[in-house]
Amino acid sequence: MQLSDFSIHARSRVLRNVQIYCFVMLETEDFIGVVTLLLSTLTLVLVGLLWLRNMRKQRETDKGYGAQETGLARLEELLREQERVFRREMADDQKAMEQRLGDIQKQLAEDAGKLRTDMVERFESLRKTISEGLADGRLAQQRSLNELNESLQKVLHEGITGVGKDVNAVLVRNTEELGKRVERLTESTDKRLQEISSQVDKRLSKGFEKTTETFALVLTHLNRIDEAQKKITELSSNVVSLQEVLADKRSRGAFGEVQLNALVRNLMPEESFALQYQLKNDKRVDCMLFLPEPTGNIAVDAKFPLESFRRMTDLQLADSDRDKASSQFRQDIRKHIGDIADKYIIPGETSDGAVMFIPAEAVFAEIHAHYPDLVEEAYRRRVWLVSPTTMMAILTTARAVLKDAATREQVHIIQQHLGALSKDFGRFQERMDRLSQHIRQAHDDVDQVNTSARKITSRFEKIEKVELDEGLEPTAIPEVKAKV
Structure with missing residues (x-):
């Protein structure tokens, strides 16, 4: 329960x-x-x-x-x-x-x-x-678009006008500045060319003057040579008296040195020779001629042996004695040629030859006329036999060589200046090329600016022609049906 x-x-x-x-x-x-x-x-x-x-x-x-x-x-x-x-x-x-x-x-x-x-x-x-x-919004938008179009056209018109003015001003200023630069460059180039031309004219004038002087001196010396040739006969007639005077070795050496010194001082510039010049082998030469390469320095000896020649030409002696004197004369000259070649031809210091100065024209003529073997020996040993007349010609030629070398040096300087001028002209050409490129670039930029301005103007014209569609109506909102 x-x-x-x-x-x-x-x-x-x-x-x-x-x-x-x-x-x-x-x-x-x-x-x-x-x-x-x-x-x-x-x-x-x-x-x-x-x-x-x-x-x-x-x-x-x-x-x-x-x-x-x-x-x-x-x-x-x-x-x-x-x-x-x-x-x-x-x-x-x-x-x-x-x-x-x-x-x-x-x-x-x-x-x-x-x-x-x-x-x-x-x-x-x-x-x-x-x-x-x-x-209402469409009307307000239309009004705003019209106002914006007007203000935009105004601003762009002012901007294009200002840009055109600025471009024109820049072009004018650049053109003026370019013209001034070209004028300054032309003036400086003209001045430089005038200076170079004046320098070239001056140096050429100096060179021509020196050449004229040289030819005048050559003519003068040739006249002197002619006068000397006229005196050869007198010297030949006075050989006997000269032999008597030169019988002593010291007097003979002093006579040859004095005659050589006179010739050298009269014909050569001071800086082109030296008397009693000491060589590297501690030998002294009577005269050293300083000539330009490839000749180089030339040693001149004035101590000629005349004792045998005096006996050989003494008519008072017998024929046998004069023959012996002739043989001795040949031996003395051959020995003197060897001594000159050994003492005064030094590689690197002197030329490859030396000069044996014979102070008498008669002795020089006798050797070349009757002793060809001695001439060949001297040629083989690079010893040049000269007389006062031929020595004068040699010194004149040496002086002309010196002047020609100086002229070549001046020409070398002129060539250097011409080379510098050529480089200046090259730089001038490069700058002119760059300048022309800048001018072409500026012209192209102006064309592009004009093209852009035309495009902007065309676009504004198209904007002005645009019309909004007045027939547009707002789209109706569809009805919404409630679902149960």
Whole structure:
């Protein structure tokens, strides 16, 4: 009986709670929750029935529980009764819920209709407001575009005008500056050319003057040579007296040196010769001529042996004595040629030849006329036999060589200046080329600026011709249908 009372009390509590929950869920329109709660309750009841059936089977096995079995049977019957009652109540509740759901559905349909009507009215009002705003915005946008177009045209026109003025001013300024630079460069080039021309003229004039002087001196010396040739006869007639004067070796050497010194000083510049010049081998030469390469320095000896020549030409001696004197004369000259070649021909210091000065024209003529072997010996040993007349010609030629060397040096300087002038002209050509390139580049830039200006003007003209479409209407907003 206690179990039965407990089950009745539990059933009533469960049903009471279920009714409360169902009422709350219906009020909150949670239909799914109501159905879920009912199914949960039914499941709970079925579980209780199964539990009681199991308890009954267990108690049937126990013999000492007969009274309890009777109670369990009654409890089972009560549960079945409660199940039937619960099913009836659930059916009633289901009908009430269906009725309630129908009422709620009707109410929702009425509310949806009202909401749809309200939304349509609101959308229509919003469409009208948007259409009016779009029309006003289109007009304001048209006015703004017109104002912007006018201001932009004005600004661009002013900008193009200013750019054109600036470009023209820059071009004029660059042209003026370029003209000034070209004028300055031309003036400096003309001045430089005039200076170089004046220097060349001066040096050429000096060279011509020196050449004229040289030719005048040559003519003068040739006249002197002619006079000397006239005096040869007189000298030949005075050979005997000269031999007597030159009998002494010291007097003979002094006479040759004095005659050589007179010739050299009269015909050669001071810096082109040296008297009693000491060589590297500690030998002293009577005269050293300093000539330009490839000739080089030439040693001149004036100590000629005349004793044998005096005896050879002495008519008072017998023929045998004069023959002996002739042989001795040949030996003396050959020895003197060898001494000059050994002493005064020094590689690296002097020329490859030396000069043996014969102070008498008669002796020079005698050697070339009757002693050809001595002439060949001298030629082989690179010793040049000269007389006062031929020495004069040699010195004149040497002086001309010196002047020609000086002239060549001046020509070399002129060539250097001409080379520098050629380089200056080359730099001038390069600068003129760069200048012409800059001028062409400036002309191309001006053409490009003009092209850009024409393009900008064309684009502005196209912008001015643009017309906005007046027939455009704002698009209507489609109606929204509420779905139930």
